[in-house]
Structure formats: structure tokens, C-alpha cells
Amino acid sequence: MKKQISLREKKDNFAGAFLALPITVWIALIVFYPIISTVYTSMTNQKLFGSPYDFVFLDTYKWVFEQSAFIQATINSLNFAVTSVIFQVIFGVLTALLLNMEFKGRGFFRTWIILPWAIPYSVIAIIFRWILSSTFGVINYVLTELNLISESINFLGSMDFAMTTTIAVNIWKWFPFASVIFLAALQGIPSDVFEAARIDGCNKIQEFYYLIIPALKAPIAVYTLLLTFWSFNTFGLIWLLTAGGPADVTTTLPVLVYKMAFRQFRMGAASALSIIMFIILMIFTIIYRKVVKNTNDEVGA
């Protein structure tokens, strides 16, 4: 049966497309066009922006891959992202479980713990540089007073501690966000389900296994991907805490892109690195989707 579209529907459809036009044009100009131009630049050897360049196809990519800085930055990125996310999720779940309980003042915590997430990176950097300062910081002061250490730890300035400290700050910023999401999932379990379980003689451990874990499976799966994405792409936090140092130990791929473009003035290489990052993320997303889909299928979620 041929579908007949009335004139009114045709007008409607046009109106709908018209409404979506502004954002489409906006995105085409601000996102798609620049990306295409970056792909083009990545195939040149342009150094300073605006300076003359040659089209060298994939030579710039080869150059980037050969840099030890690239390999180091990739390792740092993976380290940073994976470690951050593992603890963001663990602490997120623990906090969600804690705040799911009934107690006085619950509302206060539920509203305010997300504060770290809402605070700008530059403020977080100031806060932690001040608190962790090796000369004036309160953490070093407390640790020394309690005789746990004999001399100040240079949290952000020493090669041994810088990465761990940066990861810790990253965890601090995001685990409350994760906990708010997970808490919402836990709140979504209807209370009569708990009642029924109790009547059936469930103890706390069984309750945990059969009620709580299934409720958290989906949000954990989704948000682990998002959190990893976000951590992998983090530039501001790291740049402000350590500027990628000392001696490049905290230089992750995003930081390297920035350094290449705005410190070393190699636009071609920075563009190529950006595209490489994009491909890595695409691959990761595809693999992740496959893994998560399999798990969901097993559980029958």
C-alpha cells in the first residue's frame, strides 16, 4: 500500500528539518570542517602556523611514530586513564552504597558530594598545589608531625610521585560524579523488591549479590567507557598540575599534542598526533562495545 503523505505532513517535515538546521550548520562549520582541515594538515610538514609547508602524505605520521616521546606519552595516557577509571568506579560504587543507606543528613551528602566535579580545573590545580606543596603544604606538615615521613614529599615535582599524584587528583574530581550516577541506579531498585527478599529470608550478602550487582551492571558498563574516554582526553588537569613534567613523566598524549603545536611549533605533527589519538579512541570504543555486549548477552540484561 503506497503511503500517502498529506500536504500538512510534508509541511510538518519541512518545519522539523528547519528546526534542526541551525545546529547542523553550526556543527558542520565548527566541528566537521576543522577536523577535515586537521586531517589535511596532518599530511603536511607545517611547522609554525601560517608558514609555508609541503604536502608530504604520511611522512609526518612516520615521524611521529618514531618519536620516543610518542611511545612514552601513549604509555602515560594508558596508565593515567586505566588507573584513574578503576578507582573512580570502585570509590564511586562504595560511596553510592554508603549513601544509599538511610541516615540523617543523607540529603546533604547526596547534593554536595558532587562538588569536585563542578569546580573548574584551574581552581582544583591551585587547591592541590597548595595542599600538596612540599614547602608550605598542609599534607606534608601533617605527615611530618605524625612522624610518618622524615622529610617533605614533593608530590607534584618529583619524578616518582608526580604521576601517582596527578592520577589521585583525577580520581578525586570524578569519583563523586560516578557515585551520583550509581546511587541513582541503586535508588531505582523498588523497595518492595527488598521487602520480598527479606521475607524470603535473604541475608545481606545474598541481597548484595542478587539485587545490587545486577542494578549496577549497566551503569558501570556505560560509565566506565565514558570515564575512560574523559580521562584519556584530559588535558587541563595535567597541564595545570605539572605541565607534563617533571621530565615528561606526566606528559600524556593530549599534553603532547599541545606541546607539539604551541611549544615546538610543529602543526603538522600535532595534527597527525590528534588523528592518531582519534583512531585509538575509535578502536577502543569498538572493542569496548563488543565486550560489554557480550557480558550483557550472558546475563540476559
Add this chain to the structure above:
Amino acid sequence: MKEGIGIKIIRFVGLCILSILIFFPFYWILISSFKPEYELLSATATFFPQNFTLSHYNRILFESNYLNSMKNSLFVAGVTTCISTVLSIITAYSFSDYKYKGQNAVEQSLLITSMFPGVLLMIPLYVLMAKVNMLNSLMSLIIVYVTLYTPFGVFTLITFFKSLPISLKEAAYIDGATKIKVLFRVILPLSVPGIVTIASWMFIQSWSEFVFGMILINNPAKRTVVVALSDWMGEYYLDWGALTAGSVLVILPVIVFFAFMGRGFIKGLTAGAVKG
């Protein structure tokens, strides 16, 4: 089933640890901003300020371009929020209540934009703004922020609009209303919570945004307050009084916001989120 004392203790300890972890840093910069220089730099840390001073606030408010940067931030965040909210509403409406060719393509574009790492756009957007001579202009930030934050608004509002009862819209149509009239008379009034959530999110994000603020604007007079703060961190890195005072002032709007809207905001944020 009453709670055992064991659980109560675990919970109490847990909450203490959580409180210290989350709130202590804020408490610390708050009191630091009021401590005079010599107390800040003294060898012993004080957990309550021994002396109180407003000199740091005085300095940054009246002897630097901090207020100017705040104005820049307010302008950028305000305009971004307005434009982005309007765009989100009409785009979400086009998804929830219309069908047209290319709808899928638009949805995919929005998805890609939201997932696209900001870092990768660092270079392209710098180049783009340089080409059209818009570096160092606040408009360049507004344009970028609207692009970055609208997708979130669109997706959130789509869920919202779709959840509104169809019967209300049908009733309006029967009364002869056009789709646009329905938007204004029926949908918008009912979607106020959702709109407030996305507008708040957009304001907070554009207030806090750092990377593009740093890259696209070099002129100190035009920088937003978060970037200005980080500049001082480099220049006046021992002036902790000014830095902490500056930080407190930057966070203030966020804190005030949460005091009034926090609950609703969290609700709105998680409403669509849990369904994945």
C-alpha cells in the same frame, strides 16, 4: 530488621572519611584566603586562622584585572547558555515531534560531537579561529562552547519531551494549534525542570572551561577568570593568599547555585543517565 551497631560504625567512619576527602580541600582554601601572609608561609599549619585579613581579597579585586576577567567569564557563560538552551530546545523538539529526512544523520552528528574529545579540536579550532581573525575575541569562545555543550542539552531534552503525555499535545492539536504553538503553550511550561537542568549544566561548564579559553585568547584583558587564575599561578606562584582568594571567588557562584538548585540539578542529571 534493625541495624546492628557494626553497620552504624562502618557508616559513620565511611562518612567521616568521605567528608574529609571531599570537603577538606575547600575548607582549607577558604581559611587560607583569610590568613595573612606570614601565617600562610609559617612552618606550622593552623587549622583555624589565628589572624584574619581581607587584604588578599582587596588586592585581587581592586589591584588587578580579576574583576575584568570575571566580567568576561560572565559574559561568555551567559551568552553561551542562552544560545545553547534555545538551540537545544528547538533541535530536541525537531526530534521528539517531527519526522524528516536526514534526521538520523543529524542525530549521528550530535553524537559524534558529544563524544569527540575536546583535545582533538584544540588544533582545528585554533586554526579556524586564526583564519577568520577571531582569535582573542570572546565570541570565538561562545561559538566553541555552544558547539560543545548543545548536544548534551539536545539529548536530555529529547528524553524529556518524549516523556510528556501525548494526550496533552493531541488536545492542543484538536483545538487547532500549530506545532509551534504547542511547543510554547504545552511543552515548554512542562519542561521547565529539564530546561533548568541543562541551562545550569551549560553555565557551569562554560564558566569552568579552561583549555579553549587558554588557547583561543591570549590578551590578558580578554581572558576568562579561570584562565586568568592559572596565569597567576605561573607568575605569582608564591602569592598563595591571592590565589586562594581568587579561587574562592570563582567557586562562589557554583556553591551558591548548588545551595539553591543542587537537589533538582542532581535529579535532572541522573534522570536520563541511568537508563543509559
